[in-house]
Amino acid sequence: VPTPEGMKIEMRSFDKNNLSKEEINQLLQRPIIKADEIIDIVKPIIDQVKLHGDSAIKELTSKFDKVDLDSVVLTAPFTIPKLNENVKNSIDLAYNNIRKFHEAQLTDPITIETMPGVTCSRFSRPIERVGIYVPGGTAVLPSTALMLGIPAQVAGCSKIVLATPPAKDGSIAPEVLYVAHLIQAHSVVMAGGAQAIAAMAYGTETVSKVDKILGPGNQFVTCAKMIVQNDIMAMVSIDMPAGPSELLVIADMTCEPSYVASDLLSQAEHGPDSQVVLVGVNLTNEMQAEISKQLDEQANKLPRVGIIRHSIPKSFSIQFDNYEEAMEFSNNYAPEHLILQTAEPDSLVPKVLNAGSVFVGKYSCESCGDYASGTNHTLPTYGFARMYSGVNTSSFQKHITSQKLSKEGLQSISNAVMTLAEVEGLDAHRNAVYIRVKDN
Ligand code: HSO
Numbered sequence: 372v373p374t375p376e377g378m379k380i381e382m383r384s385f386d387k388n389n390l391s392k393e394e395i396n397q398l399l400q401r402p403i404i405k406a407d408e409i410i411d412i413v414k415p416i417i418d419q420v421k422l423h424g425d426s427a428i429k430e431l432t433s434k435f436d437k438v439d440l441d442s443v444v445l446t447a448p449f450t451i452p453k454l455n456e457n458v459k460n461s462i463d464l465a466y467n468n469i470r471k472f473h474e475a476q477l478t479d480p481i482t483i484e485t486m487p488g489v490t491c492s493r494f495s496r497p498i499e500r501v502g503i504y505v506p507g508g509t510a511v512l513p514s515t516a517l518m519l520g521i522p523a524q525v526a527g528c529s530k531i532v533l534a535t536p537p538a539k540d541g542s543i544a545p546e547v548l549y550v551a552h553l554i555q556a557h558s559v560v561m562a563g564g565a566q567a568i569a570a571m572a573y574g575t576e577t578v579s580k581v582d583k584i585l586g587p588g589n590q591f592v593t594c595a596k597m598i599v600q601n602d603i604m605a606m607v608s609i610d611m612p613a614g615p616s617e618l619l620v621i622a623d624m625t626c627e628p629s630y631v632a633s634d635l636l637s638q639a640e641h642g643p644d645s646q647v648v649l650v651g652v653n654l655t656n657e658m659q660a661e662i663s664k665q666l667d668e669q670a671n672k673l674p675r676v677g678i679i680r681h682s683i684p685k686s687f688s689i690q691f692d693n694y695e696e697a698m699e700f701s702n703n704y705a706p707e708h709l710i711l712q713t714a715e716p717d718s719l720v721p722k723v724l725n726a727g728s729v730f731v732g733k734y735s736c737e738s739c740g741d742y743a744s745g746t747n748h749t750l751p752t753y754g755f756a757r758m759y760s761g762v763n764t765s766s767f768q769k770h771i772t773s774q775k776l777s778k779e780g781l782q783s784i785s786n787a788v789m790t791l792a793e794v795e796g797l798d799a800h801r802n803a804v805y806i807r808v809k810d811n
């Protein structure tokens with residue numbers, strides 16, 4: 372239930388000592404996504420785009436975004452309206468930091484001799500055509516265009532297609548266009564939702580078909596990505612499944628209550644489903660009350676307080692007796708973002724097993740990572756931090772292996788290969804070795 376206007380905006384609060392194991396497990400659960408209902412809506416949209424291409428995109432954009440498009444695609448070079456100098460410089464600063472960090476992720480080829488004369492290598496190549504999805508909705512997100520476009524550019528993708536829904540007047544935000552220019556995008560698809568995903572997966576008269584689609588989005592976008600990934604005829608992959616955005620803060624008595632509250636709110640303002648969690652280590656009642664007071668006070672001054680009235684009541688704080696328990700809870704929750712506001716935050720980092728990205732110490736707010744420090748903000752949500760990494764340079768690459776055997780190398784490995792081929796009953800395999808070594 373959203374908090375009505377005039378009522379205190381607060382999280383539910385728990386102490387692990389008053390909870391059963393089941394109740395703690397319950398808190399780790401994310402909101403249930405009604406996948407079937409969403410599939411029923413998304414599937415026909417995908418089929419429509421597959422069948423009717425651009426005309427379907429125009430029809431759906433008119434229906435959902437209330438925009439009548441003359442053409443679906445803007446192709447580089449883009450005409451960029453003049454940006455405010457400070458905005459331009461800020462985008463440039465973010466671009467440079469994100470670029471540096473993602474360039475550092477480029478890996479050298481590996482070559483090793485596994486045994487004399489048997490050389491194995493691995494090298495990377497860019498995925499050629501990539502589609503990056505920049506959500507519209509309640510906020511314009513040039514930062515997401517940076518986070519997806521820069522690693523694509525660094526990896527060397529030859530065609531970057533950016534899709535984003537147009538504003539009510541049919542335009543694309545100048546900041547997003549400027550980023551499209553910086554990342555050397557090939558084209559901008561002026562569409563959002565499942566229709567944009569379908570257009571990039573299958574291609575239309577004017578939208579280029581891509582090999583991989585990356586980027587955050589609402590439930591319809593995510594569902595569309597999952598469907599096209601499973602359609603072998605589309606021959607396209609995606610970055611990861613996604614749910615609503617989330618943050619977990621671990622705080623002890625050395626934390627700054629106003630900072631903690633500001634961090635929780637920065638994630639809570641994203642959307643009504645955003646979930647924020649405060650994990651306290653031995654916080655006194657006074658400290659908990661101070662954080663709660665700060666949260667309410669700061670929230671009520673924010674333009675997006677309406678969204679926060681939905682997200683904060685769904686969120687919670689939970690108290691633990693020591694750092695080990697707090698870390699265990701965090702690892703089980705596997706948050707998209709983890710902030711450590713404790714006396715010795717560095718000492719907790721080695722204990723992080725599951726998280727999308729970690730913010731160490733009280734000056735490391737999530738906002739810095741969201742925009743400009745260098746790390747990527749496209750991160751696994753919904754507990755998928757257990758097995759997925761956030762978007763990074765290798766998200767835009769394939770790793771190819773190669774090998775070279777000398778005559779002597781083949782000789783020394785031949786018995787093992789022929790024996791294993793026999794075990795598997797695959798005689799042609801055995802023969803490919805035998806035919807080469809029999810005369811020696
Ligand atoms: N916190 C978001 C990313 C973002 N923040 C974009 C601001 N703009 C990802 O969970």
Ligand code: ZN
Pocket residue numbers: 637638641741
């Ligand atoms: Zn954010």
